[in-house]
Amino acid sequence: MNAMTTLTYFFPRRVLRAVVVLLSCVCLAASAAESEAAEQPNIIFILADDLGYGDLSCYGQKNFKTPNLDRMAKEGMRFTQHYAGCTVCAPSRACLLSGQHTGHVHQRANGPIEFRPDPQDISIGRLLKNAGYHTAMIGKSGLACNSQNGNHPAEKGFDHFFGYISHGAAHRYYPQVLWRDGEKVQYPDNHGKEGKHYSTDMFVADAKEYIKEHKDGPFFLHLSLQAPHADLNVPAKWRDPFVGKFKEKPHTKDSHYRNETHPKATFAGMVTNLDDAVGQILDELKEQGIDENTIVMFASDNGPMSEGGWDRNFFNSGGPLKGGKRDMYEGGVRVPMIAWQPGKIAAGETSDHVSAFWDFVPTACEAAGIKPPADTDGLSYLPTLYGKGEQPEHDYLYWEFHERGGKQAVRQGDWKAVRLDFQTDPSRPLELYNLADDLAETKNVAAEHPEIVARMREIMRKAHVDTELFKIPAN
Incomplete structure (x- = not known):
């Protein structure tokens, strides 16, 4: 007797069909997993x-x-x-x-x-x-x-x-x-x-x-x-x-x-x-x-x-x-x-x-x-x-740094805002630079763009979450 005939002798055909389907699903899943792994x-x-x-x-x-x-x-x-x-x-x-x-x-x-x-x-x-x-x-x-x-x-x-x-x-x-x-x-x-x-x-x-x-x-x-x-x-x-x-x-x-x-x-x-x-x-x-x-x-x-x-x-x-x-x-x-x-x-x-x-x-x-x-x-x-x-x-990139008086920075589009000494002088004004025109950040244009400064200050406020170790005072 061949293998299928032998198995049929001991198990009903409907059981064998279910086993074949199950094994096929397992093999397909394994094949898919191998394919996914190969693509990683x-x-x-x-x-x-x-x-x-x-x-x-x-x-x-x-x-x-x-x-x-x-x-x-x-x-x-x-x-x-x-x-x-x-x-x-x-x-x-x-x-x-x-x-x-x-x-x-x-x-x-x-x-x-x-x-x-x-x-x-x-x-x-x-x-x-x-x-x-x-x-x-x-x-x-x-x-x-x-x-x-x-x-x-x-x-x-x-x-x-x-x-x-x-x-x-x-x-x-x-x-x-x-x-x-x-x-x-x-x-x-x-x-x-x-x-x-x-x-x-x-x-x-x-x-x-x-x-x-x-x-x-x-x-x-x-x-x-x-x-x-x-x-x-x-x-x-x-x-x-x-x-x-x-x-x-x-x-x-x-x-x-x-x-x-x-x-x-x-x-x-x-x-x-x-x-x-x-x-x-x-x-x-x-x-x-x-x-x-x-x-x-x-x-x-x-x-x-x-x-x-x-x-x-x-x-x-x-x-x-x-x-x-x-x-x-x-x-x-x-x-x-x-x-x-x-x-x-x-x-x-x-x-x-x-x-x-x-x-x-x-x-x-x-x-x-x-x-x-x-x-x-x-x-x-x-x-x-x-x-x-x-x-x-x-929308923006944000950084904070907790040495040298504390520093924050935001980049949004071509605008870059820098805040210095937030720990020692929370009311210190932000610096603002236009990186498209001034990559070297030589000209602080904050006084010319108060609305952008206000927006950057708000981003700094919402991007920072206080922790037990790291707090930034309100300004």
């Missing part, structure tokens, strides 16, 4: 630290070249109006990973604050993990400015973590201790400011190994590098080619950051080392044959610094923009951003779409085929990346 792109977000809008040659830097990021821009899309989450590290990264701006996000300042346990402060790691992605964060954790919990990234949805859980520790490029998946890793040959194991090299090597291991996807990798944040520190092979090219003033007797005899050469070496790191990741994706199914984004967490022996004016790190790190002017929050996916993102495109860090969560969610969280302040820019559909636009 891998997502990589590479983040630099304190890199200015003008620090890449594709954004105008003339003192050194960044050929790999230039190639990424040539093969992908370069954004000219992309904004960080804040003007310093921790709140900016919190905006990136949560999808909220600093008027709503829990972490709005540097300090011992961290993402709270789920279901509070849901991260993009958790959202993509729930959507079937394997998730990793390598480098400087954006989930806490200073955590004592080495398992914190795993608790917030990251299957793999290797790096720093303290931003203070991340000032050092030769770490004595890093964390790997909840366990401490000791580096006895490292001494903080000097050593044998350079953190960027370790993080890039780990990222490449991760890509190889998870090439079948889908995966989400957040590669969060330290450069060019002070310490000014880079291996000699990157620094030495620039020694003698610039007029130098040695940086000595620093109580915190590393002393450096050639700050300009070291900074140039740090950015070119960062550029090489990005090139290695792109090359690894091509080597594994997954470049066309991987969205790669690159940005900086805030504007350029002036600390640790570095002055952002040396190489015009802010480009045409006013200010830098800890400012609410454009130089503090407008950052380079490049997106790359061969065959999907048009090569050589430049976009002036106004976007911000809190847009990354809905963008990644749309790419993964899932709904963004209901409390996001972001709008997906996937239509801009893929050139399909209608791109939604923000």
Whole structure:
């Protein structure tokens, strides 16, 4: 007897038909799930630290070249109006990973604050993990400015973590201790400011190994590098080619950051080392044959610094923009951003779409085929990346900063409002600039446009929600 005859001998035909239909449905569902998984792109977000809008040659830097990021821009899309989450590290990264701006996000300042346990402060790691992605964060954790919990990234949805859980520790490029998946890793040959194991090299090597291991996807990798944040520190092979090219003033007797005899050469070496790191990741994706199914984004967490022996004016790190790190002017929050996916993102495109860090969560969610969280302040820019559909636009972008007297800023269309010293002088008048005519924010036109000032003040009021830690006095 054949198989069907044998089964018919033991079971009625109507039962067998039901079983066949059920199995067919299961197979179709499995096939649909496999198809959906195959359509989910891998997502990589590479983040630099304190890199200015003008620090890449594709954004105008003339003192050194960044050929790999230039190639990424040539093969992908370069954004000219992309904004960080804040003007310093921790709140900016919190905006990136949560999808909220600093008027709503829990972490709005540097300090011992961290993402709270789920279901509070849901991260993009958790959202993509729930959507079937394997998730990793390598480098400087954006989930806490200073955590004592080495398992914190795993608790917030990251299957793999290797790096720093303290931003203070991340000032050092030769770490004595890093964390790997909840366990401490000791580096006895490292001494903080000097050593044998350079953190960027370790993080890039780990990222490449991760890509190889998870090439079948889908995966989400957040590669969060330290450069060019002070310490000014880079291996000699990157620094030495620039020694003698610039007029130098040695940086000595620093109580915190590393002393450096050639700050300009070291900074140039740090950015070119960062550029090489990005090139290695792109090359690894091509080597594994997954470049066309991987969205790669690159940005900086805030504007350029002036600390640790570095002055952002040396190489015009802010480009045409006013200010830098800890400012609410454009130089503090407008950052380079490049997106790359061969065959999907048009090569050589430049976009002036106004976007911000809190847009990354809905963008990644749309790419993964899932709904963004209901409390996001972001709008997906996937239509801009893929050139399909209608791109939604923000009514406004909002920032607040709780150092140096307190600062707020709003951009609405071409108008930019800046409020200074809200903690010490709540009645201080707003500054108003028209970015279309005055990108460098040199002319305060608030007196000429009282109705726009009033509108901006109202946006600042409604965009901020008081928390126990962060309050803004009425004015």
